[in-house]
Amino acid sequence: MKVLLIGATGYLGSAVADSLTEAGHQVVELARPGDDRPGQGRERRVGDLTDPRSLTQAVTSDIDAVINMATPSGDAETDAAAVAALTEPLRGTGKVFLYTSGVWVLGATGPDPADENAPTNPVPIVGYRPTIERQVLATAEDGVRALVIRPGIVHGRGGGIPALLVNLAREHAAPRFVGEEAVRWPMVHVDDLADLFVVAVERAPAGTLWHGVTEPAVAVHDLASAAGRAAGVSAEPRGWPLDQASETLGAAFADALTLDQSVSGDAARDKLGWSPRREGAVADLLEGSYR
Missing domain, CATH: 3.90.25 (UDP-galactose 4-epimerase; domain 1)
Structure with a gap:
């Protein structure tokens, strides 16, 4: 698969890029305009999360999957517009759009591990993320293989x-x-989490949400x-x-x-075959x- 990866140079993004490459996929980096940092020998396209048109133009017909690992802007309308722009070219294609959220949207969970069906109660730093999650998953109704992963605290x-x-x-x-x-x-090793992104892109059904957690x-x-x-x-x-x-x-x-x-990541193991x-x-x- 040819995967457009947003945030490929970040802490988690670089690990995901490595895992995708090791699995035989081709990674295309999305770089901001003016970003002239040395690349990793990968194809690079230009786009800005505050410029929806540039995002849509980056998702050309040869792209099989888009993974959004960018740090949220802090503005709900900006991030919603970015998701809409990135998913527009994927509608009706069955291609993948994977959005990276986080377990902080669950808020304090209590003693029992919270699974993917637990209600959200986000702390302020991720206050609008559940809305973005719902926006992403709703595109499954328009023929996008829409996915959300909520990582735990990454080490x-x-x-x-x-x-x-x-x-x-x-x-x-x-x-x-x-x-x-x-x-x-709830914790997860960055390389185990990167492996989850790969198996999700390869086999997760449309409209599904997964917790990336190995230690609840x-x-x-x-x-x-x-x-x-x-x-x-x-x-x-x-x-x-x-x-x-x-x-x-x-x-x-x-x-x-x-x-x-306390957060459970069992579903990804049981249903996707994730093997941390x-x-x-x-x-x-x-x-x-x-x-």
Whole structure:
């Protein structure tokens, strides 16, 4: 398949590009106008998420799938217009449009793992994303193989939010976490998640939504402790008051880090044959890519 990948140079996007290529697919990068950074030897097209016409022009008839991994603009109308522009050329073709959302749209989930049928209750930083999800999935009625993936908190390759925990441990000379010690995060290794994108593009039915999660609920205390070890800090983890964290990280992001969540990714394993095989988040921090 020839896949137009939006966000191909990002943390997750680069992993997805690698997995698609390894699976035999051809990746086409969408770059912003004026972006002259060296590429990876892939075909590159130009488009801007604030310019719907440029997006539609990038989805030519030779494109078999579009994966949108771009960071949301923060403006609901802009992102909705981008989705409409990207899906317009795909209508009636049965070709793939895959939108990347996230588990924060679920809000605090309670003790039992939330599956794909759980109601959404988004925190402010992802407030309008459920609306975009519905917009994407509705295009299945117009002949688009529309898909949504909600990743958990991504780790691996030394990046993502766990890298923030390592940096905080260094800066504060003690592991830090925002909010309550009992908070849990659903986790997934970036390369396992990239594999899920590949199997979804290859075989997921139209109009379906999937959770990209391998560990449903990892205690943030354990993650912070492991991050401290990775940073060479031996002190016990300490809570970082939300008001102080908000001053440094921004209120919306800091608030999201306080979410206590348990999320199931079993459906993708059972129905798509997704086979995660990388180490868990705590082991990755202690022994893997963050050392």
